[in-house]
Amino acid sequence: MACMYRVLCLLFLLLPAAQALANSQSVYNTYKNRLVQIRIIDTESNAKSTLGSGFFVTADGLIVTNYHVVSRLVQRPEQYRAEFIISDGKDPLPAQLLAIDVVHDLALLRSGLRDTPYLRIRRGKVRKGTRLYSLGNPHDLGMTIVEGTYNGLIDDSLHRRIHLTGSLNPGMSGGPSIDEAGEVVGVNVATAGNQIGFLVPAEYVAQLIEAPPAELPSAQQLLARLSEQLLANQAEVTATLTANPIPAKQLGTYMVPDSLVPGLNCWGDSSNDDDLLYTETSYTCSSKHSIYISDSLVTGTIRYGHYYVSASDIGSTHFYAIMQQYFTNSGERGHREAVTPWECETRFVDNNGLPMKAALCLRAYHRIPGLYDLVLSAVSLNQETTALQTDLYLHGFDYDNITMLARRYLEAITWKKP
CATH class of the missing domain: 2.40.10.120 (Thrombin, subunit H)
Incomplete structure (x- = not known):
């Protein structure tokens, strides 16, 4: 049984x-x-x-x-x-x-x-x-x-x-x-x-x-249709990104952009290596998916990161050299057949009372007129051994939208006096 x-x-x-x-x-x-x-x-x-x-x-x-x-x-x-x-x-x-x-x-x-x-x-x-x-x-x-x-x-x-x-x-x-x-x-x-x-x-x-x-x-008509779709999509994405004020998140003594829209992947981390002469707290966000165009080009992505760096046992000259490494390691490569070389401009700016060094880089798409990629890198200059480095990467926007989004992002960064 x-x-x-x-x-x-x-x-x-x-x-x-x-x-x-x-x-x-x-x-x-x-x-x-x-x-x-x-x-x-x-x-x-x-x-x-x-x-x-x-x-x-x-x-x-x-x-x-x-x-x-x-x-x-x-x-x-x-x-x-x-x-x-x-x-x-x-x-x-x-x-x-x-x-x-x-x-x-x-x-x-x-x-x-x-x-x-x-x-x-x-x-x-x-x-x-x-x-x-x-x-x-x-x-x-x-x-x-x-x-x-x-x-x-x-x-x-x-x-x-x-x-x-x-x-x-x-x-x-x-x-x-x-x-x-x-x-x-x-x-x-x-x-x-x-x-x-x-x-x-x-x-x-x-x-x-x-x-x-x-x-x-025809081949030309298909490319034209592809361009139309991408331009229409970036306009919709821009409207989504600007529909509400940018939410803020505190990182050290700074307020920085949090998730620009619902659904971004955002992560935080901090260094605890005793061998380093400084500490770093980071917060990064990125879109989950991209738009595939060809073997050498994907677009439609948003990515950014904030890095709060602080040191107590080194001088301002040494700290400046450390931050210079952050500032110069924020570039991106691209396939020559798909995009033009980067064109960059670096300036010292007054960001609503916060002095910063900022570099803005743009590149265009060879076969999709009117679309650009952007990299914005900026570092705060208001403290001797504490600084904020921020990097923004936008892919596949028209010139007006991409520069407006970069300016809006930068203006959302403020300093909170301890």
């Missing part, structure tokens, strides 16, 4: 896993004919250079994938072409790039096929904990289905992403994550490892396919 009881317990423990396996098999068998593998082919070698996944979204053969999967078609159309393989097919078929949404990392391809089975977009609200099925072709191993859990939108006011608890792997980018009814909840876009995945919300897919272009755009 006890033996029979143990056997029944074991069966009940295995039952949920068996049901999950049956659900996965059923979902895959039902919807696999909506899936494709995307291949970007180098025309010189006639070999694949990029692999991704995609899925049919209309009966006339339109395919959705990630922009980053097909970005080389936009950046170097003379060197690359696209092809796709349907899930049960062997021979690749040609595809043409029809539309892009670079901000949300989406692209729309025309396959030339007709009467294709396709996936519908889920329109209603998704409840946290909903079981999802992510489909794609990881590492060119064949179409795969991975179960995961919908965990809502991440806390990021700049870039909307769905948090998926599940294993996404390279090659699954552009594939769909669907519910049990086969409706698309999101598009696989990134992973942070350890069962942390990210999806592009399906609402942006709906927008992309709502009114697809009737004619194939």
